[in-house]
Amino acid sequence: MKPTIQSVKGTREFYPEDMAIRQWLYGKLRQVSELYGYQEYDGPFLEKIELYAAKSGEELVKEQSFVFPDRNNELIALRPELTPSLARMIAQRQGELVFPARWWSFGPFWRYEKPQKGRTREFFQWNIDQVGANSPEADAEMIGICASFLKSTGLTADEVIVYVNDRRLMDEQIAALGIAEDQRKSVSKLIDRRDKLSSSAWDQSILDAGFTSGQLAGLKELLDNKDLWKKSTELTRVFDALEKMGVSEYVRYNPQIVRGLDYYTGVVFEAWDAGAEGRAVLGGGHYDNLVADVGGNPLPGVGFAMGDVMINLLLEKYGKLPGFNLYSAAVLVTVFDEALRDDSMKLAAEIRDAGIRCICYSEPAKLQKQLKYADRLGMPAVLVFGPDEASAGNITIKDLKNRAQKTLPRAKVIHELEQILAQA
RNA sequence: GUGGGCGUAGCUCAAUGGCAGAGUGCGUGACUGUGGAUCACGAUGUUGUGGGUUCGACCCCCAUCGCCCACCCCA
Numbered sequence: 111m112k113p114t115i116q117s118v119k120g121t122r123e124f125y126p127e128d129m130a131i132r133q134w135l136y137g138k139l140r141q142v143s144e145l146y147g148y149q150e151y152d153g154p155f156l157e158k159i160e161l162y163a164a165k166s167g168e169e170l171v172k173e174q175s176f177v178f179p180d181r182n183n184e185l186i187a188l189r190p191e192l193t194p195s196l197a198r199m200i201a202q203r204q205g206e207l208v209f210p211a212r213w214w215s216f217g218p219f220w221r222y223e224k225p226q227k228g229r230t231r232e233f234f235q236w237n238i239d240q241v242g243a244n245s246p247e248a249d250a251e252m253i254g255i256c257a258s259f260l261k262s263t264g265l266t267a268d269e270v271i272v273y274v275n276d277r278r279l280m281d282e283q284i285a286a287l288g289i290a291e292d293q294r295k296s297v298s299k300l301i302d303r304r305d306k307l308s309s310s311a312w313d314q315s316i317l318d319a320g321f322t323s324g325q326l327a328g329l330k331e332l333l334d335n336k337d338l339w340k341k342s343t344e345l346t347r348v349f350d351a352l353e354k355m356g357v358s359e360y361v362r363y364n365p366q367i368v369r370g371l372d373y374y375t376g377v378v379f380e381a382w383d384a385g386a387e388g389r390a391v392l393g394g395g396h397y398d399n400l401v402a403d404v405g406g407n408p409l410p411g412v413g414f415a416m417g418d419v420m421i422n423l424l425l426e427k428y429g430k431l432p433g434f435n436l437y438s439a440a441v442l443v444t445v446f447d448e449a450l451r452d453d454s455m456k457l458a459a460e461i462r463d464a465g466i467r468c469i470c471y472s473e474p475a476k477l478q479k480q481l482k483y484a485d486r487l488g489m490p491a492v493l494v495f496g497p498d499e500a501s502a503g504n505i506t507i508k509d510l511k512n513r514a515q516k517t518l519p520r521a522k523v524i525h526e527l528e529q530i531l532a533q534a
Numbered sequence: 535g536u537g538g539g540c541g542u543a544g545c546u547c548a549a550u551g552g553c554a555g556a557g558u559g560c561g562u563g564a565c566u567g568u569g570g571a572u573c574a575c576g577a578u579g580u581u582g583u584g585g586g587u588u589c590g591a592c593c594c595c596c597a598u599c600g601c602c603c604a605c606c607c608c609a
Contacts, residue, residue: 116600173535174608191609219609224535226603235609302608369609393609415609446567481569496567510569 120223120231130434132234135418136216139236142259143214146251148238151213153195159185161194161404174221176231188220192237193373193400193413200241201406209242209409219417228389228420236392239413241401246344249377249396250351252412256381256392257357263421264430267384270391273364274349274379277395279342280332280368287328289321297321297329298368304333305366332365339363348377373397377412383424391424392416435488439469440531442484446496447474454495457505457520461493464524466531485510490534491527 117123124132143150159177176188189195192215200211215237223229238255240248253272260270280301284294296319304312316326332338339345345363352361369378376396383391394414401409425431443458445451451474458470469489471480477494484492494506494515505523508515509530518526 119600193609221609223607225601226605229608237609306605389608417609444568476566477568478565479569483569485569492569494568498567506567508568513569515568 120225122230122232126436130436131422131431132418138262139216139259142255142262143238146255148212148214150215152215152217153192153199155189156186157189157195159187162187162190174223176220176222190219190221191415194404196239197400198404201401201404204406211241214238228423230419234418236416237413239411241411242409244410246347247351249412250348252394252414253361253379254352254355254357256414257360260360260381263425265428267359269384269428270381270424271384272361272379272381273367274361274377275365275367276342276345276377277374278376279345283332287325289325301333301366301368335365336363338365344377369393369395373400375399389420391420437488439467439489441466441468441491441493441527442480442489443468443470443493444477444480444495445471445474450495450500453500457493457495466527491530
């Protein structure tokens with residue numbers, strides 16, 4: 111059987127078993143967000159294109175957004191990220207909000223990219239930001255939230271690592287090499303690519319971009335200096351705070367982390383599979399100007415975003431996804447024949463009144479078929495209600511897990527069911 | 535945007551120019567009131583789509599659609 115209309119390329123279909131994973135993930139990140147005292151919020155899924163045009167980076171807006179004209183010929187984008195919407199929401203109520211504002215969100219985003227491993231056109235993203243704080247300790251709190259979340263999923267420090275850097279530090283160091291400010295962006299891009307090219311090819315790309323061999327040597331020295339952070343008072347405080355928070359093992363300095371988004375102005379960080387391959391699982395940083403850019407008074411912030419696709423791949427790779435009970439109902443009430451159908455329905459209603467999820471089989475059918483149905487759905491228990499039980503005022507209750515069954519007076523059934531379900 | 539791979543039963547895949555198959559799942563029965571095992575029987579296909587070559591095409595050629603992987607880029 112072929113569907114006549116295909117799903118839109120890169121969109122997601124969450125079958126119940128996929129939905130269970132998504133909800134589990136949502137539960138994990140909500141728990142961590144709330145533990146750190148953050149409040150849940152959300153923005154519009156549709157935004158005017160101009161919101162992103164300002165600061166998100168040209169590539170993101172021009173190449174990677176779903177954009178279409180509405181009936182009024184206004185260009186509308188399906189949101190490719192949340193931070194600009196957040197900045198606007200903050201700016202709109204800047205006078206009444208309590209700062210620092212600690213907010214988090216989890217919802218769908220869209221980017222018009224070519225789908226491949228770890229990347230879809232529609233994805234869910236966790237966003238968490240602290241707006242109105244401007245200290246290395248606030249930045250560290252955000253990195254600590256990353257680490258706490260990763261830890262809460264069961265990922266160990268051997269499996270995932272959060273790399274930290276600071277753009278100000280890199281800008282100073284690069285400037286000291288005699289590289290002009292307008293060249294820094296292209297340097298950043300080249301730094302980003304260093305792990306993808308061979309050592310000699312990367313060297314050549316630096317020279318091809320017009321930098322001197324002296325500058326190349328200086329760059330390499332910078333990027334190989336794992337102690338470079340000690341030259342930054344901010345990063346020194348960040349790592350100190352992370353130690354106090356007890357998450358140092360998940361965090362490491364990495365001078366190659368620069369990030370693509372234009373709006374980051376200070377500390378930046380990314381989490382990666384420690385097994386090297388793939389791409390960043392999450393990323394974020396400190397931004398000073400975003401609120402002002404959408405019309406508010408200047409207000410700094412720090413935050414990060416994590417997509418559901420990469421983290422799921424990672425959790426799957428390291429076997430961290432739990433098994434889920436997918437059954438929708440705990441109990442099936444069988445329907446023996448037409449004559450007993452009404453009684454079965456009444457019995458099922460009684461079970462539900464006791465707060466137990468219950469399905470009444472939809473039609474009279476062989477017991478074999480009804481039991482198989484319950485079994486296939488993974489249901490823990492079945493209530494068999496046939497003529498023998500009906501005439502004696504009994505119910506037969508079957509525990510599908512251990513294959514045991516007993517026939518009891520109807521009044522005792524709910525208690526017995528609760529016993530079985532407590533062990534399921 | 536560039537390059538590579540793949541589309542055959544519900545699913546996973548065989549069949550390299552000569553009668554479209556297996557495993558699994560599904561249905562029925564063995565078992566007339568009992569699910570995971572076993573056995574038997576049964577059903578399922580315009581071989582993604584359209585064209586071409588050929589006596590003959592799942593197979594070769596062209597086009598097209600879809601999926602996957604990598605590059606680019608990455609929030």
